[in-house]
Amino acid sequence: MVFNVTHITTYKYNAPVNYCHNIATLRPRRSDGQELLDYKINISPGPAEITERVDFFGNFITRFSIQTEHDTLKVTTKSKIIRDFGFFYDSFLSDACRKITMNEALYALNGNDATIMDAKQFVLESIFIRQTNKDIKAYAEKSFQGNRSVFDAAYELMQRIYTDFDFVSGFTSISTPVEEVMREKKGVCQDFAQIAIACIRSVGLPARYVSGYIETLPPPGKEKLVGADASHAWFSIFIPGFGWVDFDPTNNQIPKDQHILVGWGRDYYDVPPLKGVVYGSGKSKLKVSVDIARVA
């Protein structure tokens, strides 16, 4: 499946900004079953300098700064992506993926080959997901038990988050602590992904945060609205001997071809679509629109 993704982020300031430094994680990375065919970024006003590099996790980071006075910042990216995830999706049915129990996984994590070493950093605390109170662990342990398959436990955790939590936008912000989301059982996709990650880490297994897009389909009989698609986030768990498996607790499914991956990290902090330091006074208003169109 080939998609054209248009992602527009607009900041409107109520007082002029003299200059700003920004970092964007918007260019989709290569990953299993996904290739980037074309990518363009357009920034207005034009940046004085712009560089791109690959970060520690292998994501594309675009850094730019604007030195002309402005009251609106608009960042538009157009990505053409081919997704063909069927083969990988099917591999999740294998014994290598499904049969590993938590005890076996924890034992395997004592090893120190390169894959294990790389995965182990995702057990540690991260900026937004600290080791937390007992609630998270108690919630996790309902699904994660020593002799149970890690895959089954993760699948059940995804289902439970999908049923137990309400999708309420505007209730949380990026600074809402995981504990509060757990207590209130409300949030958006970022919160659900981070809850799942906190749970998985609390039992000692590696989990990472995945940022991307999801294609939404219009209600039957209605035309699809431009810009109705969204920035999205989900989580991924590491199964030793097999590899990483993604789960989307917001939609209660394992991502296939409608999920487009941009980057991953320990939590939201590592892969914010756009962040920046702004010099000037006053407040900003943010507007994001994402449009995903099937080409073929």
Next chain:
Amino acid sequence: MNVTRLSSFFMEFHQMLIDAAPGKKDNPNIVILTPGSHNETYFEHAYMASFLGYPLVQGNDLVVRDGFLWMKSLQGLKRIDVVLRRVDDAFSDPLELREDSHLGVAGLPDVVRRKNVSVINPVGSGVIENPGLIPFMPAISRYFLNENLILPQIASWWCGQEKEKNYVLNNLSNLVVKRIDRTNRESIYFGKFLSFDQLESLKAQILQRPYRFVAQEQINFSTAPNLTQGSLEPRNVVTRAFSIAYGNQYSVMPGGLVRVAPDSKTVRVSNQRGGTSKDFWVVGDQIVKEDKNKNWEQKSAIALSGLDDLPSLTAENLFWAGRYVGRTLVNARFIRTVMRQMAMMQNRDEKPDSIKIQVLLKAVTHMTGTYPGFSEKTKEGTPAMDNPYEEMLSVIRDKDRVGSLAHTIGMFSNSYYSIRNLWSSDMWRVFENIQKLWQSFQEEENPSILRILKVLNQLITRLIAFMGLIEESIMVQQGLLLYFIGLQLEQSMLTITKCRSLLAVKYDTQVEYDLLEYLLTSHESLNIYRYSYRSYIQLEHVLDLVITDVEYAGSLTFMIKRLQKDIARLPHSRKDQQLTNYQKYVFSAFSKLRLSDSSKLSLTKSKNDVVRQELDILLEELSDLLYKTSQSITGTYFNHTDRQTQMFTQSFPI
């Protein structure tokens, strides 16, 4: 004593910084990046900056543009090649690192990646300070160098390993436990001093995040003799030694700093816990030759070029230091004059019946800007005029009241505190004297007018001593010029307000005479007046002396002339072509003064009129021009005040 000199170490240090510059420049621009005057090691940064001759800057003084790092100076942006970093790793960039940091420079790591600046030590090197690495050092040394460690290590156990963790938990009361990161440098636990409950809680903390802790054997430290109140006593000491990696080797400073425990029982030594500091010297057998030929001329290029390269934050602090010291002095003198008159009143807690006292009190409100105060426009409640003592006490001592003497002294202290690196030791002494005097006065209950007068006298004397020291301890190109500009500007503005409050309205002859005398007294000009005019005090003469005299240092015209000369030396001022705005304002003020005529200024429109319109208009215009001057100087030179904000605000719970 043959004390080994440190200068060769600093020479190498200096050379190392020069060699670190990208592109091997001959004269790289080097700065020291400090977290600011509230940091406990600020003194070191300041001392090093003045010793090595590098500008001392804060994050706010630097900016990233076009892929390079620049320092905001009085003249404009200056490219920086090397940063000696004294800001913690995580705080050095609010974009890629801690978002809540206001100590760093947004985009700094990117300039480093482009190899357009060298940061010493590189951001991230703090990870080496992790004490969790200690147990691995012998193996690391053998693996990489095939050598054993020369210095023995204290036995250490990192709790991130199962076996080590269990050992630590079982032997906690004999161990010293530390965190592996530097986020909380005070978190050191001495097991043997902990109660059962404390030990249990520490165990719980370790179990929750074992990787975060390292434990060390509790060893008995040796002590050093310390001279305490005339006798030698043993004390635990901590020495801080310094070394630099230069070329392929390390140089160790032949000396260092020592922190001494406050008493003989204390094992933990830290400045924050009341320890004292000492130098430590290395004494040799050989006679140390003074090497007077050390080539210190080759200093950082930007330090030499003076005023143009003054960091604008320092410049602004000096400007405000001048303004606040001027404001404190002029207001303290005026308030003293007023208090002397109040001392002669029958009842200080009642509305004064004499007009002259009322005029004086209103002038206090105008000069300090503590409205409504004694001015007419009182809101509900008792007018201040009904209880002058209470209001005056508030104008003098209420540090939360903007404009009060206490508030001004507070602002004066802040601005001086933030430029501590420019001070001489005598200035410290006098500054502390002022602080002490004022602190004890703040605490006194219901001080008598005589007591207030005494404090004001002492304050004024110390301020004058302090001002004298500033002039002799700071060089013009270090920024003294900005101090003078601030001082002249403030004194001129207050002189204008004072003359306007006391002279713009015509009173009875006797009242008028007294007011003129108060004006001269508060201006410290009574003797000069008597010397110059040898006559009865007359308005025209007073105006001549205080406003239009060209020779007398206390006259407004003289001060404005001086201001005009000083601002002409600022980097953006023009001498031949079109003047800058601030130059125009001051020039205009000066010409208005030169064109005025005291005999006309002292007249009212008609005999029955009470307002001296010409004087009033002149003073109003002057006041307006000086206000604009200050705004224009601020806009031209100190415009670094753009606030740094994040597009998103997020908590950063490290």
